[in-house]
Amino acid sequence: MEAIAAHAGVSKPVLYRYFADKSELWLAVGQAAGAMVLDAMIPAVAAMREERAAIAAAIDVYLAHIEGDLNLYRFVVHQPDIARHRDVVADVVDTVASGLARIFGDRLRARGLDSGASLPWAYGVVGYVQSVGDWWLRQQQPISREALGEYLTTFLWGGVSGISRAADTPGGLAAQQEGWATT
Secondary structure, X not given: OHHHHHHHOOOHHHHHHHOOOHHHHHHHHHHHHHHHHHHHHHHHHHOOOOHHHHHHHHHHHHHHHHHHOXXXXXXXXXXXXXXXXXXXXXXXXXXXXXXXXXXXXXHHHHOOOOOOOXXXXXXXXXXXXXXXXXXXXXXXXXXXXXXXXXXXXXXXXXXXXXXXXXXXXXXXXXXXXXXXXXX
């Protein structure tokens, strides 16, 4: 708390007026960081008409945020010494995945497909991108953000583009979903 107060240019007692301890500060910072990512991601993704471009936009927003403030990212994600009453990283993942699930669900419904898988898919995307982003920062960004974004987009696009194909084929997603409804 002393180092944080010094960095903020305030005394420790002033900092303690707002946060009882480091875990409360960590929670507040993490929630604000997550909101910043989501606030940038939603309009970036919504502006894209093509699904592949939407995936690329979401990935780029996330990578730009973690690259833009490495100290913030490390403070929020890598704090094993803080006694956590709540896991802010999990809260941020929940928030971002829920936002992506709404977008995925809307796009699936617009194609006449069931949107039931949108939430697990959104969690999968968030976990995948977060894990690779963490690797990228720990390795001191061995490739450019643009290249990494393209790699991630290409990998994820295979799954997304397969949804429509699977739904349109005999025995595909639509048939499986009908079978699930009767079991």
